[in-house]
Amino acid sequence: MTIRDDTDELIAFLNSLVAIDPYALAELLCIRVPCNRALAEHPTVQAMAFGDSSCTFIAPDTYRVGVLGILNGFCGVIDNGPHKSWGPINAIYGDGVLLRFERRDKPS
Numbered sequence: 001m002t003i004r005d006d007t008d009e010l011i012a013f014l015n016s017l018v019a020i021d022p023y024a025l026a027e028l029l030c031i032r033v034p035c036n037r038a039l040a041e042h043p044t045v046q047a048m049a050f051g052d053s054s055c056t057f058i059a060p061d062t063y064r065v066g067v068l069g070i071l072n073g074f075c076g077v078i079d080n081g082p083h084k085s086w087g088p089i090n091a092i093y094g095d096g097v098l099l100r101f102e103r104r105d106k107p108s
Contacts, residue, residue, distance in 0.1 A: 028066075046073065087104070089103065089106040
């Protein structure tokens with residue numbers, strides 16, 4: 001799948017919101033809600049599977065998804081390179097603060 005043409009517009013919109021309230025956007029990015037396996041295995045949505053010993057407070061064999069995973073799913077996934085199968089929108093932090101969103105792939 002290719003990345004949607006309007007991805008840069010979405011990134012610009014998200015950055016306009018970060019300029020207004022970076023803390024609210026950062027809080028939204030931290031929220032992950034339980035989801036079913038079908039959503040977790042969607043070809044473009046970015047979700048996390050749990051079940052290993054690294055996350056002992058979450059039930060094994062469960063999945064969680066956040067707003068950035070959904071937005072990246074809308075935009076598509078990178079077809080090649082070091083970020084293959086990742087979404088194109090990347091949240092950039094500095095000193096623990098959300099600074100901006102950037103496009104992860106390099107459009108030509």
